Amino acid sequence: MKSIKKSDDRIPYLAAAPTVQAKCDAFELLASNGQFDEAEGRNFKVAELNDSAMVDLYDKQFSRNQSTEILRNGIKNAAKNALCPYCGEGFASELDHYLPKTKFAGTTVHPANLVPACGDCNFAKLAYKPGPDKPAILHPYFDAAFDLPWLTATLANGPLGTPVVDFGVSLPVPAPELEARLKQHMTVFKLWERFSTWSAQSLDNFATLLRTEYGASMTLARAQEHLQLTSIQQSGGRVNSWEGAAHMAMLESEWYLSVHFGLT
Numbered sequence: 001m002k003s004i005k006k007s008d009d010r011i012p013y014l015a016a017a018p019t020v021q022a023k024c025d026a027f028e029l030l031a032s033n034g035q036f037d038e039a040e041g042r043n044f045k046v047a048e049l050n051d052s053a054m055v056d057l058y059d060k061q062f063s064r065n066q067s068t069e070i071l072r073n074g075i076k077n078a079a080k081n082a083l084c085p086y087c088g089e090g091f092a093s094e095l096d097h098y099l100p101k102t103k104f105a106g107t108t109v110h111p112a113n114l115v116p117a118c119g120d121c122n123f124a125k126l127a128y129k130p131g132p133d134k135p136a137i138l139h140p141y142f143d144a145a146f147d148l149p150w151l152t153a154t155l156a157n158g159p160l161g162t163p164v165v166d167f168g169v170s171l172p173v174p175a176p177e178l179e180a181r182l183k184q185h186m187t188v189f190k191l192w193e194r195f196s197t198w199s200a201q202s203l204d205n206f207a208t209l210l211r212t213e214y215g216a217s218m219t220l221a222r223a224q225e226h227l228q229l230t231s232i233q234q235s236g237g238r239v240n241s242w243e244g245a246a247h248m249a250m251l252e253s254e255w256y257l258s259v260h261f262g263l264t
């Protein structure tokens, strides 16, 4: 509230502060119980203020004022390796409202509802809100699933014989509810398409390497060794790295190495 310059303008916000605090507490309770899909059925409105006043508090005060800059940067800097936790690839340059600010007024300026994200993920997600038929996407502060290995990839013989990497979700231990959330996460952030498109570059790089650097001297064993090493290097120790998964898919495809490139 200190960010609001004119003291008269602060009065309605100060009056609403206990309600906002109660909504933030309710958010954290849902989060720690893994019940984001129940958020829509709960009342996250701030009775003392209309929704647009809370959106204004974020858009015109929190996201712009110098007094909140340290807090904003602190949230952004919490992103591991400065990477967007939603996709694991883009630069975490923005703040995304996990529960959209237009629909959950009470959590508009709650730091636990603000997730560092890349511009592409923030744009793809828009105002997605979980609900009974819409599984919650992963929340990096609360979901242990970020540390489970669940991203898989396979290499397919695409149209016109062009190799294509397709991504999938598979958990080490069956957990249908979590699997539905992971698939929804991939869908909401368009990661099925984005990972596949990015992998096209990896396929190009490998084809160029075979053509130029190794030429006729490349063997199947050397190619497999190269892809294994590249998979480890590119994933940088991160689970669910699309690059790691893509290179493993290239390594494991007999068609790709033996038929498409004719390696023996």
Ligand SMILES: [Zn+2]
Residues within 6 Å of the ligand: 084, 085, 086, 087, 088, 089, 090, 117, 118, 119, 120, 121, 122
């Ligand atoms: Zn992202």
